[in-house]
Amino acid sequence: MEITRDLKNHKVQLSENAIALVKKICRRFNYEEGELINILHAVQSQFGYLPAEIQELIAKELDISVAKVYGVVTFYSFFTMKPKGKYPISLCMGTACYVRGAENILNEIKRQLNIDEGETTPDGLFSLSSLRCVGACGLAPVLMVGEKVYGRVAQADVRKIISEYKAGCPTHPSKE
């Protein structure tokens, strides 16, 4: 489900369909406050992220405070309030990856895309986040684009990976 963004006012316009979908999800969970996390999960899987307008709508449906919803959304790193890029890049900053130079990789990605952690490129293609251990320490340092895992990434690989996604055909195989 797409959300229209009024970039000038940084406001999100929810279409009738989008509103109906959120309402349907809340109804599916019986409007129970205790189901808030599941509701947020379901809504984010439909929209990709949880902007203020959607949080307000959920609060209204469940008859709870918007601040409470906001507290839950900000607490769990799985939830995001900014739209992720078409190709979300996550870099592992766990111990193994870190000691094998993950920070250099992170800086290189930031430099190449000109964005910070938690941000999305203006063209909407890439977003960047770091995470803690994907359970592939043997491949450190590890980088993920969407579900795809790249192991033993060197600083020089970053440009290549990014340009492949820019070209629209992510065929780069994992090194293992």
Add this chain to the structure above:
Amino acid sequence: MTQKIQLNINGFPVDVKPGTTILEAASKVNVTIPTLCYHKDLCVAGNCRVCVVEVAGQKRLSAACATPCEDGMDILTNSLKVRNSRKHIIELLLSEHNADCTKCYKNGKCELQLLASEYKIMTQDFIELLPWKDYTIDMISPSIIKDDSKCIRCQRCVRTCAELQGVNALTVAYKGDKMKISTFFEKPMNDVVCTNCGQCVNRCPTGALVEKNYVEEVWDAISDPGKHVVVQTAPAVRVGLGEDLGFDPGTRVTGKMVAALKRLGFDSVMDTDFSADLTIMEEGTELLTRLKKALKDKDPDVKLPMATSCSPGWIKYIEHMYPEYLGNLSTCKSPQQMFGALVKTYYAKARNLDPSKIVSVSIMPCTAKKFEAARSEMHDSGYRDVDYVLTTRELSIMIKQAGIDFMSLPDMEFDRLMGESTGAAVIFGVTGGVMEAALRTAYELVTGRPVPFENLNITAVRGMTGVKEASIKIENPLKEWKFLDGVELRCAIAHGLINAKTVMDAVKAGKANFHFLEVMACPGGCLGGGGQPIPTNAEIRDKRAKAIYEEDAWKPIRKSHENPEVQKIYKDFLGEPLSEVSHHLLHTKYTSRQRF
């Protein structure tokens, strides 16, 4: 027979009931354990850890506030291990805290500063984390300043907003080192559902949440020879102010307060109690008019129950949460705003003063009154009706700054014209008070006889129960009120917005059958207001309430309609309750606001 638990604290044996925490048990043997996140009014959080104690046989220290006593426990509250840990905990809290204490509004009143002073924290063993903290200072609200750099994340404010007020304007956002106390999307407090009640301000241990203070502005006005500065004092201030100036809780300091205000240089010291009496005249008449429309004229559009409108926290709450019930609110302005509108009209005329030269100041137990005075509709005198609102705490600051030895002051009387009050007005400061005052007048207006209660004390509406209900049967009314004969006038009283929610949800569900509803936003009513001395808790609220009822009992006149200055203002200026002049100056409209 209830089971007893026996334990030792620092070697002293103590017996407690099951469920008692170590902290409560310690206070029984006069052992003080420091706390920060703990507050008597709130649920236990156990997050600040400064109350850690050693339990013999246990390797880890326990938080005294969150650990129930067990039989045979041997507790040390001052061992070397406890002292060192506690000191480290305070140091860690300070490493994230903007400890620029001399420039802080709470300097000398901050619980963290006090602990740092007690434990003589002279060194800095931990890296200063504040420069990396993402913090904001929100000064937009006319009532409350929120400064995240001072926040120790004890969450007293969040618990207050949720548990006592049910407003949930504040939440805990993010986690770990990024955790912060935030509104929805970190909007300014003024842009969210915050009612400005200031209960969070009253409970914040540091300077993270404070009232916006107008002390300097008031000093400037007093020092300006071209200005005539009038001050009014709310009923609850006189039973709270003493606590900040050396007296025990529950001390009535009315006369000393008047004397202090005169010494501060106010040109006229008058009483909000006067306009509280006036409120009863207007609101009582409004209630009877609505009852007449409903019962006699069978008007289907009349809105009942009618709700009181004295508490600006309650007004903003209903504007956000139940905007469809704004018609149920009495149209009466609060006593503060009635007084303000009259100062620049009635008083100015009587004293032959240019209203543009009058500065009208009010001393309130309340932070929401600052917002109320700043509302755009509160300009009916042609000027801003109340220029500055100071809390009880701010008045004590001025008194200290002026070098006044408050305890030795003689008692003085309010100035005349708008300084006379009755016992009915005094009890506006306690939950149930407006109801009791209204009943004393309305019943007599309708029947020609005083309310049928011993010494006019309507005890059914008194006390600290969250929601109170009472009824009074009207018998043998005067001729024009014949339609009320045999009618059981039913009332409900709520204090603390969480209780207002209970009542309003009942109204919404059609389960409420009462005619008149009193709501005060703060627990205990105004005497427990957000602007009252810190600490405020149940025990202190009880003492202040006792003092208010003493003041009422002591007053020679105890019914609003018998206030001679109220009678005079109707004769000379207003005409009669709900007259055209009254409508223009003393009544108002409300604004529907968003909840989401």
